[in-house]
Amino acid sequence: MPYLMLKKLPHYECLEALARQYPELDPSATDAFLHLLRAADELFSAREQSLSTHGISCGRFAVLMQLWDKQNNRPTPQTPAELAEVAGVTRATMTGLVDTLERDGLVRREPAPTDRRMMTVHLTEQGRELLARVLPSHFRLAGELLAPLTEEERRTLVRLLAKILPAQTDPVGLDLASRSLP
């Protein structure tokens, strides 16, 4: 599922030529824009492929990670609305994700005791076992993909990217231990 439907990026000279025709086009910005989408596509595909060998998709894995309390290895029940919030998808989408996860026995829905509108989603034993199988190779993947960059270069990259998405990082710093990283 390509973000950037263009396998080979245009050369910088091509961008400059087009910029002479379209004054709105900023060659250096467009070049960076395309490279960023292209690289993200590559990383995302690698992650997706790695997860698919365990029979799971990125979205499903993200939900499992949210439900996984890594401190004591016990599940953290959450409502679909909370899960949708942290994942950045709609509640309708989360309904579908939890549906397939429940169908595969990785997750269990239970009515919330306090509010009869709400459900709580729980990781099953099977779900925990799947995470235990997936996590090491998943953690290893980022290291392999970023291997061409030195520590210094990675820091530079993060710094530049952070300038593009200013307010996306958690500004508070609380809740460190319970954050997940799909």
Next chain:
Amino acid sequence: MPYLMLKKLPHYECLEALARQYPELDPSATDAFLHLLRAADELFSAREQSLSTHGISCGRFAVLMQLWDKQNNRPTPQTPAELAEVAGVTRATMTGLVDTLERDGLVRREPAPTDRRMMTVHLTEQGRELLARVLPSHFRLAGELLAPLTEEERRTLVRLLAKILPAQTDPVGLDLASRSLP
């Protein structure tokens, strides 16, 4: 359609803590990995939203750009297989894309004269008009999104990203004028 289903990224200290539990986890690599996906998600969403105001999706726009000969502003017929190749999707996917584009009158299928298996896809006048409306704002978008970075920083970013995806840029340098940039 989020690439990274995690709106706020974990803090670096959280990654380090998790790395003590999972030796496979490389904190700096994971941090860069997550930032890259997050930033790409942001850029992609902005692009998608900008295009949607013109009633078109990213995939459809990419196909139109491929069919658009920017030199003489005349359509460049291509087969669905060629389009799928440069876009990096399957032929089946391209069938669907061309279906909707043809339904909306932006594109026209014609049988290829030389090989009765093949079709050629042509941009219609309506498709050209849509591109003419969309392109300026689309070109402007990359400039706005990358505005927080200086020229120098953009070059650095491209250089680092290129190290992650080594062989993705067209190595030959031919065919400059006919390349498109969605």
Next chain:
DNA sequence: CTTCGTCGGTTAGCCCCCTAACTATAAGGG
């Protein structure tokens, strides 16, 4: 206590991606 707005979850319908299988044509070898 009733009513009305709000909120959680689901459903329906659409788009776009995939794989696998199919049809029709082309092309090459006995």
Next chain:
DNA sequence: CCCTTATAGTTAGGGGGCTAACCGACGAAG
């Protein structure tokens, strides 16, 4: 000439996003 193989495009079915509309439950205001 037929038979096999390869190729172009489509179809069928599934996953996973989205919006819009809906239902039931909550809660506050009258």
